[in-house]
Amino acid sequence: MTTIRDVARISGYSVSTVSRVLNHKNYVSDGVRRNIQKVINDLDYVPNDVARDLSRGRTKNIGVVVPNVEHPYYTDIIRGIMAAAFAAGYNVLMLPSRYEPQVEHGYLDQLRRRAFDGLIFTSHTMPVADMVPYKKYGEVVVCHDPGSIDISAAYTERGPSYRAAFRWIQRRHYHNVGLVLPRGVDISATSSATIVAYTRVFGTAPEPRLVRTGVMSYSDGYAAAEYYHSQNLAPDFIFANGDDIAAGILQYYRDNHLQAPALMGQENQLSGQLLGIPTIDHHFRDVGAAALRLAIGAASGQFPVHSDFIPR
Amino acid sequence: MTTIRDVARISGYSVSTVSRVLNHKNYVSDGVRRNIQKVINDLDYVPNDVARDLSRGRTKNIGVVVPNVEHPYYTDIIRGIMAAAFAAGYNVLMLPSRYEPQVEHGYLDQLRRRAFDGLIFTSHTMPVADMVPYKKYGEVVVCHDPGSIDISAAYTERGPSYRAAFRWIQRRHYHNVGLVLPRGVDISATSSATIVAYTRVFGTAPEPRLVRTGVMSYSDGYAAAEYYHSQNLAPDFIFANGDDIAAGILQYYRDNHLQAPALMGQENQLSGQLLGIPTIDHHFRDVGAAALRLAIGAASGQFPVHSDFIPR
DNA sequence: TTGTAAGCGTTATCAG
DNA sequence: CTGATAACGCTTACAA
Numbered sequence: 001m002t003t004i005r006d007v008a009r010i011s012g013y014s015v016s017t018v019s020r021v022l023n024h025k026n027y028v029s030d031g032v033r034r035n036i037q038k039v040i041n042d043l044d045y046v047p048n049d050v051a052r053d054l055s056r057g058r059t060k061n062i063g064v065v066v067p068n069v070e071h072p073y074y075t076d077i078i079r080g081i082m083a084a085a086f087a088a089g090y091n092v093l094m095l096p097s098r099y100e101p102q103v104e105h106g107y108l109d110q111l112r113r114r115a116f117d118g119l120i121f122t123s124h125t126m127p128v129a130d131m132v133p134y135k136k137y138g139e140v141v142v143c144h145d146p147g148s149i150d151i152s153a154a155y156t157e158r159g160p161s162y163r164a165a166f167r168w169i170q171r172r173h174y175h176n177v178g179l180v181l182p183r184g185v186d187i188s189a190t191s192s193a194t195i196v197a198y199t200r201v202f203g204t205a206p207e208p209r210l211v212r213t214g215v216m217s218y219s220d221g222y223a224a225a226e227y228y229h230s231q232n233l234a235p236d237f238i239f240a241n242g243d244d245i246a247a248g249i250l251q252y253y254r255d256n257h258l259q260a261p262a263l264m265g266q267e268n269q270l271s272g273q274l275l276g277i278p279t280i281d282h283h284f285r286d287v288g289a290a291a292l293r294l295a296i297g298a299a300s301g302q303f304p305v306h307s308d309f310i311p312r
Numbered sequence: 313m314t315t316i317r318d319v320a321r322i323s324g325y326s327v328s329t330v331s332r333v334l335n336h337k338n339y340v341s342d343g344v345r346r347n348i349q350k351v352i353n354d355l356d357y358v359p360n361d362v363a364r365d366l367s368r369g370r371t372k373n374i375g376v377v378v379p380n381v382e383h384p385y386y387t388d389i390i391r392g393i394m395a396a397a398f399a400a401g402y403n404v405l406m407l408p409s410r411y412e413p414q415v416e417h418g419y420l421d422q423l424r425r426r427a428f429d430g431l432i433f434t435s436h437t438m439p440v441a442d443m444v445p446y447k448k449y450g451e452v453v454v455c456h457d458p459g460s461i462d463i464s465a466a467y468t469e470r471g472p473s474y475r476a477a478f479r480w481i482q483r484r485h486y487h488n489v490g491l492v493l494p495r496g497v498d499i500s501a502t503s504s505a506t507i508v509a510y511t512r513v514f515g516t517a518p519e520p521r522l523v524r525t526g527v528m529s530y531s532d533g534y535a536a537a538e539y540y541h542s543q544n545l546a547p548d549f550i551f552a553n554g555d556d557i558a559a560g561i562l563q564y565y566r567d568n569h570l571q572a573p574a575l576m577g578q579e580n581q582l583s584g585q586l587l588g589i590p591t592i593d594h595h596f597r598d599v600g601a602a603a604l605r606l607a608i609g610a611a612s613g614q615f616p617v618h619s620d621f622i623p624r
Numbered sequence: 625t626t627g628t629a630a631g632c633g634t635t636a637t638c639a640g
Numbered sequence: 641c642t643g644a645t646a647a648c649g650c651t652t653a654c655a656a
Contacts, residue, residue: 023635032642047633054635078381222586325626327628365632
């Protein structure tokens with residue numbers, strides 16, 4: 001392996017001067033610069049990134065914790081993160097967590113060991129408060145409203161669009177509304193925000209039997225519809241946690257030659273567009289981009305991102 | 313920041329002894345080990361990963377080049393890579409390429425600068441031959457059959473399952489078969505393998521007008537169906553590059569109240585299962601896992617993965 | 625079993 | 641403008 005010292009020795013200049021031309025710094029005359037550059041080219045030398053990182057005390061890597069890669073929420077947010085990271089010259093480490101708190105803690109420890117400069121939790125199971133002590137080792141960013149906890153965050157502002165959506169449903173006189181949610185209301189910010197908005201608009205909490213949680217995919221949607229039907233529940237409207245999920249719900253009714261209820265999705269996916277159903281665009285790519293800017297220290301604080309209700 | 317030297321100084325032992333307890337090595341007495349461990353705990357010390365990597369000459373990072381994150385081919389292969397990486401204690405760097413050769417070269421340069429130990433191309437535009445010189449800097453792995461080029465590879469063996477699929481189609485006397493492919497035959501291994509298998513089974517090359525390329529998603533499928541219809545082409549069968557794509561095709565015909573042709577998909581996705589159409593399972597997760605093992609040097613050479621035709 | 629000291633390959637400070 | 645040299649924080653021969 002050829003090192004900066006080889007370049008110095010062969011070019012006849014010092015290591016520091018070589019370092020300067022490497023980093024395009026001033027205080028090196030054009031002639032010397034050319035000479036050294038020639039040796040660099042001749043030797044086909046490139047600096048070692050790890051040595052550089054150690055010396056500089058930073059890695060230009062950002063860790064991104066993802067429970068699973070398949071859900072559109074994550075793919076969108078990841079695309080936002082990756083695009084912003086690429087633009088800023090950062091690399092993204094994908095850190096799978098499967099929602100396991102121990103694994104999540106492991107990644108915070110990697111941050112402490114300086115394996116990356118910042119850490120983004122696209123979602124997590126461990127308490128946010130437990131993350132705070134790690135801020136001294138690097139930027140820690142979550143992707144939901146952290147409330148009063150002092151941690152950087154980028155997230156969609158769900159309240160306004162959820163309320164707009166429920167008002168839209170209410171105006172059309174649907175009164176048996178099924179809610180199909182991702183995870184339990186106790187652990188999912190999405191789910192609880194949905195319930196809160198529903199309650200505020202309709203003046204009453206949703207009928208518990210019409211609320212399904214743990215629904216994250218097309219197939220889960222299909223199964224949720226099966227549940228409604230098997231339980232003889234006949235919602236006249238289903239508010240789903242994604243357009244693809246709504247498509248799964250519809251597919252169940254179609255497959256069984258049943259009259260499907262009216263539907264609303266989220267994420268503004270192609271499926272919703274094709275089905276012609278209303279949706280909510282949470283702009284998760286923007287959330288991802290904002291999260292990355294927080295993680296690299298280009299911004300700080302809370303970044304609520306506006307979301308849009310799209311009636312159809 | 314507290315370093316290994318602090319631990320040495322405070323515990324009264326040498327840096328090397330501390331290093332030994334850190335790395336759970338032999339040749340350190342139990343008493344000393346306990347003393348040092350106590351100081352480590354008291355100081356809340358953790359080793360710096362970057363310094364470690366520099367000293368050891370490896371990063372335990374693997375770079376994974378992905379043109380885009382959304383296509384199911386990539387999500388499946390990425391899941392396989394990530395699962396295997398997690399199991400092996402490696403971190404995965406996601407490297408977006410958008411099929412741009414310059415960007416791809418940039419990642420090979422990062423490999424040369426030792427930013428990661430190995431590099432996996434899930435797909436690429438640059439010639440494989442150009443990657444060979446970089447093997448001396450770390451493992452380089454591609455995810456398709458590299459032919460005679462000497463480079464590590466993990467890929468699905470498409471031939472047998474493609475031929476089985478086309479024989480199935482032939483037995484049912486379809487004679488106007490549309491092919492919906494990802495990228496041009498010149499650059500896509502998938503596309504050319506499809507054409508080759510078709511030709512071998514039917515004894516004649518596919519009708520050019522019935523071949524659509526550049527189709528990677530549900531919406532592309534929708535558009536492809538629109539093309540067939542607008543051109544007054546009426547394939548009696550469409551072989552699609554994915555179940556979701558087949559779903560998009562079907563949706564077009566449904567939306568326009570047209571008689572849809574028979575369909576076959578790929579990837580064994582949920583959509584295909586629900587539509588009840590035949591599919592081909594390429595086991596991309598296994599491909600990803602194999603690719604990772606190659607990238608970390610746990611295996612070497614070529615890893616063809618068996619694929620299955622699933623008639624329905 | 626423990627310690628000394630030489631790397632690992634850069635960057636950055638401080639003289640000249 | 642250029643050069644010594646001390647970090648950066650750890651691992652690992654080689655000694656003791």
